[in-house]
Amino acid sequence: MSTSVYSDHLLCAGCNKCMYVCPSPGANVVSRDRTGRVVVSINRRKCLSCGSCVTACHHGARNFQDGLKRMLSDLQKGKNISLIVQSDIVTNFPDYLKIFRWLKNVGIKNIYNGALGVELFAWAHLKYLERYRPFSLITSYCPVVISYCRQRRPELIPRLSPIVSPLLAQTIYLKEHLNVTDSIGVLSPCVAAIANAAPGKGPDYSVTFKRLHEHIKANGIDLDQECASADPDEPPETPFLHLRPDLKKMIQTRLDTLIRVDTAQGSEVMKLIDRYADTGVEHLGAVFDLRYCRHGCSLGVGSCPETNFFKARTLLENARRSFGEADIISHIDRNFRLFEENLNAELFKDDYESPALSEPGVSAEEIENSFLLLGKDPGPARRVDCGYCGNKTCLGMAVSMAQKINLPENCVTFIRSRSEYEKSKSFTYLDLIQNVSEYLLLSPGADFDSNAEHALMALTYSMDGFSASLWKNVYDSEERPVCQRMITYPSKQINKNLVTVTLDDPPGWLDTLMEGNSIMHLKTNMNKVEREKFLGRNVNAILLTPILARGDFWGFISILKQEEKIFSDEDIAVVSICSNILASSLINQNLKDVFSAAKLKLL
Ligand code: SF4
Numbered sequence: 001m002s003t004s005v006y007s008d009h010l011l012c013a014g015c016n017k018c019m020y021v022c023p024s025p026g027a028n029v030v031s032r033d034r035t036g037r038v039v040v041s042i043n044r045r046k047c048l049s050c051g052s053c054v055t056a057c058h059h060g061a062r063n064f065q066d067g068l069k070r071m072l073s074d075l076q077k078g079k080n081i082s083l084i085v086q087s088d089i090v091t092n093f094p095d096y097l098k099i100f101r102w103l104k105n106v107g108i109k110n111i112y113n114g115a116l117g118v119e120l121f122a123w124a125h126l127k128y129l130e131r132y133r134p135f136s137l138i139t140s141y142c143p144v145v146i147s148y149c150r151q152r153r154p155e156l157i158p159r160l161s162p163i164v165s166p167l168l169a170q171t172i173y174l175k176e177h178l179n180v181t182d183s184i185g186v187l188s189p190c191v192a193a194i195a196n197a198a199p200g201k202g203p204d205y206s207v208t209f210k211r212l213h214e215h216i217k218a219n220g221i222d223l224d225q226e227c228a229s230a231d232p233d234e235p236p237e238t239p240f241l242h243l244r245p246d247l248k249k250m251i252q253t254r255l256d257t258l259i260r261v262d263t264a265q266g267s268e269v270m271k272l273i274d275r276y277a278d279t280g281v282e283h284l285g286a287v288f289d290l291r292y293c294r295h296g297c298s299l300g301v302g303s304c305p306e307t308n309f310f311k312a313r314t315l316l317e318n319a320r321r322s323f324g325e326a327d328i329i330s331h332i333d334r335n336f337r338l339f340e341e342n343l344n345a346e347l348f349k350d351d352y353e354s355p356a357l358s359e360p361g362v363s364a365e366e367i368e369n370s371f372l373l374l375g376k377d378p379g380p381a382r383r384v385d386c387g388y389c390g391n392k393t394c395l396g397m398a399v400s401m402a403q404k405i406n407l408p409e410n411c412v413t414f415i416r417s418r419s420e421y422e423k424s425k426s427f428t429y430l431d432l433i434q435n436v437s438e439y440l441l442l443s444p445g446a447d448f449d450s451n452a453e454h455a456l457m458a459l460t461y462s463m464d465g466f467s468a469s470l471w472k473n474v475y476d477s478e479e480r481p482v483c484q485r486m487i488t489y490p491s492k493q494i495n496k497n498l499v500t501v502t503l504d505d506p507p508g509w510l511d512t513l514m515e516g517n518s519i520m521h522l523k524t525n526m527n528k529v530e531r532e533k534f535l536g537r538n539v540n541a542i543l544l545t546p547i548l549a550r551g552d553f554w555g556f557i558s559i560l561k562q563e564e565k566i567f568s569d570e571d572i573a574v575v576s577i578c579s580n581i582l583a584s585s586l587i588n589q590n591l592k593d594v595f596s597a598a599k600l601k602l603l
């Protein structure tokens with residue numbers, strides 16, 4: 001299904017509101033753009049074109065496009081176009097007759113009242129119910145609801161009414177019954193208006209009231225002037241009848257008052273559909289009629305900005321009062337009789353099947369891993385359910401992370417605990433540097449090894465490590481550099497496999513360190529030799545930082561970790577500082593040894 005809604009990354013503030021209001025799981029995807037900003041884009045395959053995100057986004061990053069520009073351009077090229085206008089125009093443009101005049105002036109050939117489509121829809125349903133007597137039928141003229149059932153609850157497809165939407169019914173009626181050869185456009189407040197049309201069967205243009213309103217304003221179109229230039233011989237437009245029949249009323253008054261018709265509207269209908277699918281038929285009515293927009297189509301996402309619930313009610317009531325109830329019934333009766341005499345209801349059955357989405361499943365283990373990445377242990381931390389990440393629940397977030405459509409940094413508790421951790425780490429680092437300095441520079445030199453082990457212990461704990469070692473560069477009999485391990489914390493962690501590091505073993509280590517560069521390898525990017533040496537001991541991350549004494553390579557410090565987690569730039573900087581302190585202390589120690597030896601000689 002192709003969507004009319006789009007996302008503008010440049011305007012996206014990463015607030016996740018779009019995701020929170022979206023009825024289609026997975027239709028919003030969190031990622032980082034080229035500059036590293038977190039942005040939310042649309043998965044067009046999963047988007048239902050409901051437009052909820054357009055309303056929710058206060059940053060202008062969500063919008064929709066319609067067919068107005070294309071239709072106007074085709075009219076200019078001389079194309080024959082007629083327009084089905086949904087009767088909600090009376091609530092969106094109080095001076096809609098002037099709009100009709102302008103539409104005629106720009107070349108629209110005929111204007112058809114969209115209420116006819118609703119009548120066809122109701123009539124075809126009565127025929128269908130009468131003939132097939134289904135026991136639980138889902139009906140809706142809302143394309144968003146139909147798309148949701150088709151995509152998300154394919155098991156409900158057999159229960160979906162096969163009758164097409166009012167708009168498609170009217171298009172079929174015009175093209176196939178009245179043999180209208182013009183291209184057909186629709187003017188409505190719905191951004192999903194033609195979402196479920198079978199290829200080549202729906203209208204050719206979908207124009208929204210909102211875009212039309214913007215066009216009139218932006219181009220300074222004077223509607224009074226447009227009317228003044230009307231052909232004096234052309235009869236004035238008749239008032240646009242707003243006689244849309246209500247399906248429930250139609251079924252109960254024309255078929256049987258005892259037929260149970262459940263109705264629901266608003267964004268919660270998706271949850272109701274899910275419940276419906278999981279409920280036994282003994283609890284279901286014969287018909288379940290749904291629509292997505294809470295206040296009906298008049299206030300759809302594509303409606304005029306000046307329209308609101310109260311104004312729409314007033315205009316609607318005024319339009320309805322201009323006809324008596326009896327007039328409305330006799331109008332519908334007359335049309336139904338005409339349909340009966342001239343139409344076959346089968347004409348309005350849908351033979352188009354859009355494929356259900358097949359979602360790759362995520363395993364319980366992947367969900368558990370996501371929770372661990374978020375730092376959420378089993379318990380209340382997994383039930384915060386604040387919605388900040390765009391998911392209604394923490395479990396939803398863990399699932400979307402497992403599906404790779406959300407990032408941990410979108411979780412508010414993750415960010416909070418990380419910032420607290422970073423803050424506490426900064427203090428720990430200061431303590432660490434101070435401790436290492438005290439152990440190595442300020443304490444008496446007699447017990448250098450013990451002091452150095454204490455320094456390595458402090459380093460191990462600060463880095464959440466498993467062990468830390470000090471390695472000294474020496475030369476072998478062929479004058480090749482070799483590093484020997486001098487001290488390790490904790491000493492029982494000494495790896496008998498690795499007491500020296502040579503130019504070839506592990507490959508690349510000494511060359512890199514002698515050039516003054518650090519090495520950081522995680523389990524995933526360790527070379528074969530490293531994997532052999534470390535993975536058996538459950539070491540999944542290693543950091544090596546060189547020690548330079550007066551510009552020469554003296555040796556290095558290694559830190560091993562069980563957790564496969566990268567060392568931050570700050571971690572590496574702190575280890576380097578400690579290495580330098582260690583180097584200074586060693587030089588100091590050497591000098592002391594030299595002085596002691598000289599003193600002994602002199603004595
Ligand atoms: S609502 Fe969605 S698209 Fe709009 S700024 Fe927020 S995250 Fe971005």
Ligand code: SF4
Pocket residue numbers: 003005018021022023024027028042046047048049050051052053054
């Ligand atoms: S238009 Fe609706 S379905 Fe599509 S992304 Fe926006 S909220 Fe989700």
Ligand code: SF4
Pocket residue numbers: 384385386387388389390391392393394395397398410411412413414
């Ligand atoms: S705590 Fe995090 S994962 Fe849970 S709902 Fe809030 S933001 Fe989402």
